[in-house]
Amino acid sequence: MTDPIRWGILGAANFALKHMAPAIHTAKGAKLAALATSSAEKADPFREFCPDLKVYESYDQLLADPDIDAVYIPLPNSLHVEWAKKVLNAGKHVLCEKPIAMKADEINELIALRDATGLLAAEAYMIVHHPQWQRVKELVAEGGIGELRHVNGLFTYDNSADPGNIRNKPGTGGGGIPDIGVYTFGSTRFVTGQEPQSVSAHVTWENGVDVKAEVNAQFNGFSFFSVLSMRMQPWQEMVFHGTKGVIRLSAPFNPLVFGEARIEHRRNDGSTVVETFPSANHYVLQVEAFCNSVRTGAPYAWTLENARGTQKMIDQVFAAAN
Structure with a gap:
């Protein structure tokens, strides 16, 4: 039997608690293994459906765990690029909430790092x-x-x-x-x-x-x-x-x-x-597709190039409005 992809989550965001953590826990081929949060109280609701969840006090501690294969990032938008790069540099696959960047050009850095590491990096466009x-x-x-x-x-x-x-x-x-x-x-x-x-x-x-x-x-x-x-x-x-x-x-x-x-x-x-x-459930389907791509190398439906195209349109909207 193929071992599941072991996931960690950076931050106990409400969206992660309601949608993505249960999706990772439920998805075939995935295991919710770790959560990084400085608040033990915020970890408790996650442990209600995932009792064996490992909890770290800092994001860096989770990234240092050699047993974690992939990391989901539900942090505020302004932190997405910074932490996606840290995840890739830690040798782990990354699925980051949308928008993955605040400007289209920022995604070029992630594309280059994805290609250099050979890891899967994607926006969570479910x-x-x-x-x-x-x-x-x-x-x-x-x-x-x-x-x-x-x-x-x-x-x-x-x-x-x-x-x-x-x-x-x-x-x-x-x-x-x-x-x-x-x-x-x-x-x-x-x-x-x-x-x-x-x-x-x-x-x-x-x-x-x-x-x-x-x-x-x-x-x-x-x-x-x-x-x-x-x-x-x-x-x-x-x-x-x-x-x-x-x-x-x-x-x-x-x-x-x-x-x-x-x-x-x-x-x-x-x-x-x-x-x-x-x-x-598109959250579960997203996690399963991500795990399949990690495991088999199959094409992923929403690449960083796809995300860059949408972000470019967002940039155009702000430019037109100004």
Whole structure:
């Protein structure tokens, strides 16, 4: 039997506790082995489902553990590049939360280090591992909606009542565009394989972070429009509109939380085909894909080059808004 990939986590982030730690613990071929946190109390909830979890008081102590194969980073955005480089230099594979960098050029350093070490380094862009997105990519590629002419994306939530949230702090790389722009921008790029030719944007700022953005972009043959906000009623939706059909995803980014993963495919004859994916957990699928790539060398669905493309679009949005 092949030994599982042994994972460590840097920091007891709430997102790690709710989603990624359970996913690593559940995923086939993976074992949640260690957590680094200076707070013993923060480690307790992790130990409730992983009793044999090894807990380190510092990140460096975890990186020095020779039994750890891969490290997941859920730290604030501004720390991602620094610690991803440290993980790779420690000889371990790294899966880092999105956005993996604050500027596209920073990802070049990670690509060079990935290539020099031969280790797997990736952004935790989980949606590409979900079957609903793989199916949408397939449908568009095979002409299921004819020629794609427009993509519309919405992703909003309201954290105005939580001023201490890292997304509301400029010093930690906060803001709505880095947090959720990766989804509407990246999913469009994933499905079409294209990069924007031009970008324009209107951004609303509050206390040094973007809280609402309206983004227009022109790709080869189709237009793109997205609304992103941290100050609106929670909503998410993606629509791919072609010459012979329309595809709509009603829970594109947080299925099992916002709603059921569901593809509505309205065809040229007026009929609508609905496909649902009620049990797929993209966090678990992401970990399993990562472990498989580490073990077998199989291509990973979201490379650092993919992440750099989305970050470049984010950079373009900020440049256009300014």
